[in-house]
Amino acid sequence: MKAILTTGILAGLLALVVPMFADIHIYAVVTIVLISIMFGQAWNLLGGFTGQISFGHAMFFGLGAYVAMIGAVRGHMDMGLGLLLGGLSAGLYSIPIGALIFRLRGPYFALGSLALAEIMRIVAANWKSITNGGEGMPLSGVNTMFGIPISSKQEYFYMAVVLAALFSLFCSYLMKSKTGYSMIAIRENEESAQAMGIHTPRYKSSALFISAFLTGSAGAFFGYYNKFIDPDMVLSTHISTEMIFVTVIGGIGTIAGPIVGSAILVVLQEYLKGIPTLQTYPSLYLTIYGFLLMMVILYLPGGIVDGFKRLYRWFFAKTRHSGIGKEKTV
Amino acid sequence: MLQTLADGLLIGGIYAVIALGLTLIFGVMRVINMAHGEFVMIGMFVSYLLFSKLGVDPFVSILITVPACFVIGFFLYRLFVEKALRASEENTLLLTAGTSIFIANLMALPAFIGPKFLRLSSENLYWANKVWYVGGISLNAAMAAGFLVTGVIIFVLHLLLMKTDTGFAIRASAQDPTAATIMGVNVPFISGITFGLGAAFAGVAGNILSANYPIYAAIGTLFVVKAFVIVVLGGMGSIPGAAVGGLILGVTESFGSAYVPHGTGFRDVFGLVIFLLVLLFRPQGLFGKGH
Amino acid sequence: MTGFLEAQNLTKQFGGVKAVDDVSFSVQKGQIMALIGPNGAGKTTCFNIIAGAFDPTAGKVAFKGQNITGKKPYELNHLGIARTFQIVKPLAKLSVFDNLMVASLAKSKNLKEAQQKAEAIMSLTQLSSLAHTMAGKLPIGNLKRLEVARALATNPELLLMDEPMGGLTPAEVDQAIELIRAIRKMGITIVIIEHIMKAVMAVAEAIVVLQNGKMIASGDPQDVVKNEAVIKAYLGDAYAAHQ
Numbered sequence: 001m002k003a004i005l006t007t008g009i010l011a012g013l014l015a016l017v018v019p020m021f022a023d024i025h026i027y028a029v030v031t032i033v034l035i036s037i038m039f040g041q042a043w044n045l046l047g048g049f050t051g052q053i054s055f056g057h058a059m060f061f062g063l064g065a066y067v068a069m070i071g072a073v074r075g076h077m078d079m080g081l082g083l084l085l086g087g088l089s090a091g092l093y094s095i096p097i098g099a100l101i102f103r104l105r106g107p108y109f110a111l112g113s114l115a116l117a118e119i120m121r122i123v124a125a126n127w128k129s130i131t132n133g134g135e136g137m138p139l140s141g142v143n144t145m146f147g148i149p150i151s152s153k154q155e156y157f158y159m160a161v162v163l164a165a166l167f168s169l170f171c172s173y174l175m176k177s178k179t180g181y182s183m184i185a186i187r188e189n190e191e192s193a194q195a196m197g198i199h200t201p202r203y204k205s206s207a208l209f210i211s212a213f214l215t216g217s218a219g220a221f222f223g224y225y226n227k228f229i230d231p232d233m234v235l236s237t238h239i240s241t242e243m244i245f246v247t248v249i250g251g252i253g254t255i256a257g258p259i260v261g262s263a264i265l266v267v268l269q270e271y272l273k274g275i276p277t278l279q280t281y282p283s284l285y286l287t288i289y290g291f292l293l294m295m296v297i298l299y300l301p302g303g304i305v306d307g308f309k310r311l312y313r314w315f316f317a318k319t320r321h322s323g324i325g326k327e328k329t330v
Numbered sequence: 331m332l333q334t335l336a337d338g339l340l341i342g343g344i345y346a347v348i349a350l351g352l353t354l355i356f357g358v359m360r361v362i363n364m365a366h367g368e369f370v371m372i373g374m375f376v377s378y379l380l381f382s383k384l385g386v387d388p389f390v391s392i393l394i395t396v397p398a399c400f401v402i403g404f405f406l407y408r409l410f411v412e413k414a415l416r417a418s419e420e421n422t423l424l425l426t427a428g429t430s431i432f433i434a435n436l437m438a439l440p441a442f443i444g445p446k447f448l449r450l451s452s453e454n455l456y457w458a459n460k461v462w463y464v465g466g467i468s469l470n471a472a473m474a475a476g477f478l479v480t481g482v483i484i485f486v487l488h489l490l491l492m493k494t495d496t497g498f499a500i501r502a503s504a505q506d507p508t509a510a511t512i513m514g515v516n517v518p519f520i521s522g523i524t525f526g527l528g529a530a531f532a533g534v535a536g537n538i539l540s541a542n543y544p545i546y547a548a549i550g551t552l553f554v555v556k557a558f559v560i561v562v563l564g565g566m567g568s569i570p571g572a573a574v575g576g577l578i579l580g581v582t583e584s585f586g587s588a589y590v591p592h593g594t595g596f597r598d599v600f601g602l603v604i605f606l607l608v609l610l611f612r613p614q615g616l617f618g619k620g621h
Numbered sequence: 622m623t624g625f626l627e628a629q630n631l632t633k634q635f636g637g638v639k640a641v642d643d644v645s646f647s648v649q650k651g652q653i654m655a656l657i658g659p660n661g662a663g664k665t666t667c668f669n670i671i672a673g674a675f676d677p678t679a680g681k682v683a684f685k686g687q688n689i690t691g692k693k694p695y696e697l698n699h700l701g702i703a704r705t706f707q708i709v710k711p712l713a714k715l716s717v718f719d720n721l722m723v724a725s726l727a728k729s730k731n732l733k734e735a736q737q738k739a740e741a742i743m744s745l746t747q748l749s750s751l752a753h754t755m756a757g758k759l760p761i762g763n764l765k766r767l768e769v770a771r772a773l774a775t776n777p778e779l780l781l782m783d784e785p786m787g788g789l790t791p792a793e794v795d796q797a798i799e800l801i802r803a804i805r806k807m808g809i810t811i812v813i814i815e816h817i818m819k820a821v822m823a824v825a826e827a828i829v830v831l832q833n834g835k836m837i838a839s840g841d842p843q844d845v846v847k848n849e850a851v852i853k854a855y856l857g858d859a860y861a862a863h864q
Contacts (some may be wrong), residue, residue: 007493008597008730051374051420053420053423053424055427055451065527097830098608100609101605101609102615103609104609106419106420106423107361107362107419107420107422107423108362108562108566110362110423111362111364111558112605112609113838114555115555115558115559115602115605116602116606118555118598118602119599119602119603122596122598122602123599126596176732177729177732178726178735181719181722181723181726182723182726184712184715184723185712185715185723188711188712188713188714188715189710189711189712189713191674191694191706192706192710192711192771193712193723194693194694194695194698195672195694195698195703195704195706196698196703196712196723196724196727196771196772196774196775197695197698197699197724197728197775198695198723198727199695202697224813237551241427244424244427248424257534269495271852276428281439281440282445283435283438283439283445283547284435284439286434286435286438287431287432287435287436287438287439289428289431290428290429290430290431290432290433290434290435291424291428291432292428293424293427293428293431293432294410294425294428294429294432297414297417297421297424297428298410298413298425301417301421320822325532
């Protein structure tokens with residue numbers, strides 16, 4: 001209940017406040033933040049909650065994007081159906097992928113997923129008959145969502161708010177279910193989880209499927225919104241690492257993490273792009289991201305969310321000066 | 331056909347020395363260094379810098395690249411990686427990934443490589459378009475010389491590991507860090523040395539490659555993926571595995587590009603396909619121990 | 622004689638070493654059986670075979686008449702076998718309560734049911750006051766109790782305990798003995814590996830002794846303790862000669 005309330009209020013506030021001062025540029029930035037939240041939550045399910053760090057999630061994002069775009073361009077597919085189909089394709093694709101890479105542990109799993117994503121990118125770039133190769137796929141005309149035409153940046157913004165809220169809520173509820181507990185147990189100690197009756201291969205596959213499905217849907221939405229995709233936009237390691245950045249710097253393994261991470265990082269990126277003296281350094285934001293990631297891992301593994309929690313506790317403890325005894329340390 | 335084989339072996343040798351660095355780091359510290367490719371890029375940049383400013387031949391500037399990469403690698407390990415290792419393997423992975431992105435994009439700043447790419451200009455470059463002919467096969471001179479350098483490096487590494495105290499300490503740390511500590515090995519220091527060595531190998535490969543290839547800041551990712559494929563193929567932590575794996579990858583890419591239709595576009599996919607096959611049929615690699 | 626748990630001719634070879642060499646024993650329902658022996662005797666390896674951590678090189682394991690050799694730990698847990706680990710494996714970043722929730726959900730579909738079970742087990746193992754403490758911050762005594770609690774929360778009929786008293790103070794050992802007796806009263810069959818003879822003699826109804834992978838004695842605790850081969854195994858030939 002609390003989760004629905006919090007998400008509802010945040011989403012509602014966003015939907016009301018932003019249009020009051022937004023122009024096309026601001027809508028674009030906010031929508032990118034929302035898309036980042038979507039794929040951040042998706043990645044987090046596998047990486048943060050189940051403990052399987054994937055460096056190749058772009059393959060799901062891109063697959064969802066291409067399926068949706070091809071459907072729209074060749075079949076005038078409705079966006080509602082496209083989001084579903086994009087997600088489903090990615091989810092189904094994740095099943096054989098999982099069978100392959102879950103044989104690897106930890107770091108090797110990560111690099112294996114990177115390799116698989118790279119294969120998909122190269123194939124997409126070369127399979128011109130289906131994907132139009134490096135030239136990309138443009139989408140013209142107006143898309144419909146369950147029959148309603150969506151065309152302006154503002155309308156896409158509202159769609160993104162709803163989707164990001166739904167994704168976050170879904171993940172929140174999932175993590176409180178038996179599936180969620182099992183995923184976390186696998187992350188903490190896989191052997192122990194097995195001894196407690198958790199069918200670890202099945203739960204890992206399930207986590208991957210759900211994560212892939214959500215990522216694919218996010219990819220589909222990106223395609224519709226951006227009206228253009230190419231292999232470097234949706235299948236590159238850049239997308240995979242972006243998912244990792246917003247989640248880990250924001251706070252891995254928390255629902256708030258991807259939300260906070262996306263907000264701060266995307267806005268930072270936009271801010272840096274806007275400074276005239278820094279125009280000659282287009283990759284500066286990535287240098288900062290990389291540095292931030294290093295600092296977070298070393299000094300604040302729980303991310304910015306954890307940083308806030310600690311600040312809160314420190315502040316709260318200070319004002320609770322009772323002098324009766326030491327605070328209970330366990 | 332023999333030509334294709336020769337080309338493949340030459341590039342394979344370079345791949346091998348990059349993979350060697352990665353497998354060494356993995357063997358001793360169980361760390362997958364995501365930033366490994368960046369050391370190749372640093373080597374390429376050092377070579378470019380010294381060539382364009384001082385006219386130093388890329389093979390000569392190896393003498394500068396080696397200590398530079400070694401020092402950067404050593405401190406990277408001691409200051410950052412070591413700390414992350416104490417937390418978890420996943421943390422270390424994310425840390426080195428962050429380091430990779432940091433270094434790659436730092437070098438993309440105009441002060442260094444910049445957003446586009448650099449090339450060693452062909453005037454004054456001894457290796458420019460130079461070809462050696464051996465028994466009817468043409469060999470790219472820089473690559474052939476590089477192959478020889480690689481051979482020397484592997485030989486020197488073998489001597490180092492087998493005949494010196496440091497090498498012994500490295501092997502001990504790789505087998506069992508706790509036992510090594512009890513026997514008086516300063517494992518953190520040795521680990522730093524190993525990391526530095528691995529980085530230095532990658533840097534040398536960079537120097538060799540700079541004679542022929544364009545240098546751009548993001549080139550690291552390409553090499554770390556190839557190196558990883560080789561390490562998995564050869565067996566994690568296996569030095570002969572890295573050497574043989576590198577040659578196999580080089581030859582496969584060479585034959586694949588030459589004989590598979592539309593092969594050149596898919597050149598980088600061959601290695602990835604090998605990777606998948608290894609995962610499916612022999613996950614421990616050629617020289618790795620079976621489960 | 623078919624027992625509740627039957628190990629038949631179990632052998633486990635690692636390379637050239639036979640960690641377990643043709644070991645057979647039978648445990649009756651409701652019984653507490655102790656598996657003892659000097660370090661390296663193969664006790665934990667036996668456990669690991671029974672608990673599904675690895676497959677035996679030869680031999681088979683039967684539970685309630687059913688062949689369970691080679692089944693995975695999660696399958697075995699569903700059949701009613703739970704185990705604790707010698708080196709405890711708590712879910713470190715979760716609270717004690719959440720640790721038990723994970724275990725309870727093994728058998729309950731329902732969150733509410735699982736919550737009640739978790740609370741009941743915490744009460745039984747005297748962990749209620751630590752319900753919201755992060756497992757990773759607990760001292761060894763509490764961790765060992767949490768280890769048992771997690772196994773109990775999965776509703777086992779057979780509980781395998783691997784050195785549950787290692788690292789405990791004498792007072793904690795007494796508490797552990799009480800807990801084991803309470804578990805037995807719940808109708809759960811227990812097989813326990815333990816070095817602390819005081820505890821073994823206090824709870825065991827049958828003992829199996831292993832040395833170098835082979836079974837050298839089994840039966841009634843009083844008889845086993847006086848068995849010459851057993852004394853030799855623990856205390857050496859010189860001591861046995863003195864007797």
